[in-house]
Structures are given as C-alpha cells and as structure tokens.
Amino acid sequence: MAQVAKTKENLKKCICMKCPSYTFGCKMKNMPANMLGMMMGSLEKKEHFEGMYCAFEESRCIKEGKGCICPSCEVYKENGLDKTYFCLAKGGK
Numbered sequence: 001m002a003q004v005a006k007t008k009e010n011l012k013k014c015i016c017m018k019c020p021s022y023t024f025g026c027k028m029k030n031m032p033a034n035m036l037g038m039m040m041g042s043l044e045k046k047e048h049f050e051g052m053y054c055a056f057e058e059s060r061c062i063k064e065g066k067g068c069i070c071p072s073c074e075v076y077k078e079n080g081l082d083k084t085y086f087c088l089a090k091g092g093k
Contacts, residue, residue, distance in 0.1 A: 004055035004079050006043040013074040016051040020067035021087055022059075026050070029061055053086035054079070062087045 004010065016022055030050035043049065049056045054075060068084040070076050 004052070004075060004081075006046065006049075006052070006055045008043060010055065010075050011043065011052055013078075014052040015069055015073045016053055016087065019069050019087070021062050021065050021085070023062070023066075026059070026061035054081055058089055059087040 017027065034050055047057065048060070050059060050061060052075065053059060054070070065085050065088055070081070070084045070086060
C-alpha cells in the first residue's frame with residue numbers, strides 16, 4: 001500500500017465525511033476534535049484523526065461498513081490505492 005501523506009491538501013480532497021459508513025452520530029461525536037485537529041498544529045504529527053483513514057488509523061467510531069466510496073476519492077486515486085474500507089481496518093479489505 002502506498003503511504004498517504006497527512007497533509008491539509010489531502011484532507012481538502014478527502015471524502016470520508018461523505019461516506020455512508022460515516023454515520024451522522026459519528027460526525028457529531030467527532031466534530032469538535034476534528035475541527036480542533038485541523039486548526040491546531042501539523043496533521044503529520046497526529047496519530048489519530050476521524051477522517052482520511054487511508055493516511056491515519058481506522059475509525060474509533062465506525063463499527064459497520066454501510067458502503068464504501070474510497071475508489072471515487074482523489075486521494076485514493078492519486079496514491080494508487082486499491083483496497084476499500086480503510087475506516088474499518090488499516091490496509092482495507
């Protein structure tokens with residue numbers, strides 16, 4: 001698997017927040033931490049972020065796959081990724 005850079009440029013292209021597996025409850029639960037994480041410091045130094053799962057670790061909130069849109073993401077395409085559901089298991093399936 002290609003290494004995806006933890007950059008704000010990639011985060012702007014990321015579509016994880018639009019994924020059907022990323023439920024409304026997860027979005028509401030993680031919004032404060034995600035907003036703070038984007039505004040404070042470098043993403044490169046963060047180990048966990050609820051989003052851009054292909055660069056960070058799996059979600060601590062998503063427990064069930066309800067459809068995957070990874071293959072339609074520019075970050076996915078630009079990094080030559082070929083797996084799905086990065087939110088559920090590092091490396092996808």
